[in-house]
Amino acid sequence: MRTRPLKVALLGCGVVGSEVARIMTTHADDLTQRIGAPVELVGVAVRRPSKVREGIDPALITTDATALLKRGDIDVVIEVIGGIEPARSLITTAFENGASVVSANKALLAQDGAALHAAAEQHGRDLYYEAAVAGAIPLVRPMRESLAGDKINRVMGIVNGTTNFILDKMDSTGAGYQEALDEATALGYAEADPTADVEGYDAAAKAAILAGIAFHTRVRLDDVYREGMTEVSASDFASAKRMGCTIKLLAILERAADGASVTARVHPAMIPLTHPLASVREAYNAVFVEAEAAGRLMFYGPGAGGSPTASAVLGDLVAVCRNKLAEATGPGESAYTQLPVSTMGDVVTRYHISLDVADKPGVLAQVATTFAEHGVSIDTVRQQGRPDGVGNEASLVVVTHRAPDAALSGTVEALRKLDTVRGVASIMRVEGE
Template sequence: MRTLKVALLGCGVVGTEVARIMTTHAADLAARIGAPVELAGVAVRRANRPRPGIPDHLVTTDAAELVKRGDIDVVVEVIGGIEPARSLILSAFDHGASVVSANKALLAEDGAALHGAAAKAGVDLYYEAAVAGAIPLIRPLRESLAGDKVNRVLGIVNGTTNFILDKMDSTGAGYSEALEEATALGYAEADPTADVEGFDAAAKAAILAGIAFHTRVTAEDVFREGITEVTAADIASAKAMNSVVKLLAICERSASADGTESVTARVHPAMIPLTHPLANVRGAYNAVFVEADAAGQLMFYGPGAGGAPTASAVLGDLVAVCRNKLGDATGPGESAYAQLTVNPMDDVVTRYHVSLDVADKAGVLAQVATVFAEHGVSIDTVRQQGREGDASLVVVTHRATDAALSATVSELRTLDNVRGVASIMRVEGE
């Protein structure tokens, strides 16, 4: 029985855990796969760092040569970023190796080309670890629900932002204070931009939408809004509505009046009611709802990041790919047969929470309500609180398009009696 050889690209937090599990669980992995699996090389940027448990002779700084070796069966890519990851993966395909990747940014940008290259080479491309860490999500969408019609994917897919918003809600901390704590605890990177501005979640939303709706969706197709503008006042307003604020990834299928289907994908902060299960997802955890015709509503919950959880997903893919290698087969590839139109954010229909600073005098509320009506945005509730000549006016709307709400807000900003638009937040999960 031949030994399957694995090349590991990257030996950071995740890569180190992958190598450790491959070593300590070698016998179990061999039993599950049906053949021994050997770590044949580890590509790193700096070779002189101590790497306990990894023999020095396996470490190399020449990743390009490692993936070209003709004896490598599977390449595990956990270096992240676009380049050199893309070139290394394509080279691995050219030399007959399947690839297991955790690279959400690359898959969201260039997934179609990577799938095409893998199919041409007759090898696998698996990437369970690219979305939601240890939570099994990609494989259920690609395989378990392959016979069903998925209509919506809704969830929390970034642990850093969930930790920050949870701290703001539970302790009353401001955004900066909560971010500082997240950084101190290791939940946020030194440069947290990818997380707090929504880039990380948008890449994951693109991957999920593409698989769920059998349509090519890239990160550029995903509307993105981060949490940096969320204030303590927004958190307090949410509490007043028996809600919490979460950064949500929402991918939806919709149909026009003539039955033509299309999809939308978006990432933004939103208020959700305390009765919704996502409201109780605390700390750095992730949770995703999948809504399908036959299966109904499914919820996936667990740790969405970290070395060990992400390595768990990587090893799950490794076992599947190695089994395919032994059987001279490949698993599911890209499914983009539907080719549905990806609609812009303007077409999205949802509810809104709009907070205005206005002059505290008679007729202002009627003036504001008229602007909403003129743009076809129906008001559900209004709450007004006066303070020394000014007032805070909070309007919660019924469902309306994003374009209609944007036009309403633009006109409100021109009114003399509106001092400013303090915040706009979508309301979801009802």
């Protein structure tokens, strides 16, 4: 066993960073045995040096991250700062100065993953990022390595714990969106500003990363269609239950049937209660992978939090250190297919549409004609009087067969213009069948 320690620099010491440092200290002997050499934390770059960080030697703290990386003796850099800058520049500096990088930065990887992979390859270093998607769940490495000989056709999953907690509470207790969000905030699942989670930005970044790995093509954050879940209501859940479904915020990545393109999207959707993702509760994450040879695989576990994310970071650290000792590098970017990313309009899906309509003869026929004119076939229709007792209006719920999303969107726009349609109360896609 090598006795000279591998030197590690830590960029960021918040919830995740401090847990990484703690585990490196308390599990030092085990890490040494697993890697084949000791690892030594030699510097921790932070913005606020005066903050007390229990268990971390104050002598390791610095505010000059660039100087830390330019020491020339750093073997591995762990980046848990988040955001685009200065993380991007610091990771590049690490590669230039001979260090491999372990990152948990989903936003940066979704936006500039190709450039970072190119920099890592140029300097012969590793870039690992298991912690960037789904916390502790082993997902990135199985897709990059275990399924490297297979063909992945579809990935569908719950990749944001905050939104799953909110939707689960709405489903199980009948709570409204705001009430469920308030509970998530009180329990620490939601940030003071939950926009990144509830509007789907966090899930979209993860979707871009997973799509790139699954389809061996470059998918940027801007390529991912995104809808948030702030408009999901208690009545939507009531409709879902009548269909034997629940509602989840899903990341869905698909290879076209002809294999010529891919799509990536994030939006709320109804899924059958029989689907494995329907039973994912609280703040847990789960990802359903469909591969040509392996078939259907599901990865499940805690998707966020200091300890789970730190677990993924330390797993990458062990792998990168082993590569360092073997004077080798792990898998880099695989983007050989260069498939185009289609727009949402090309996606073939189903809709659940709830309309407020005039309660008089001929309305259903007029609505059905509108669907037919746009080439969308109706699966089921349910009409009932308004629950609020409005006598001259009715509620009309239409579930479609599969059709291009552009045709479905065009149908909805045409319905809005009908004199007999007082309003489109709800639109939701139906997935997982």
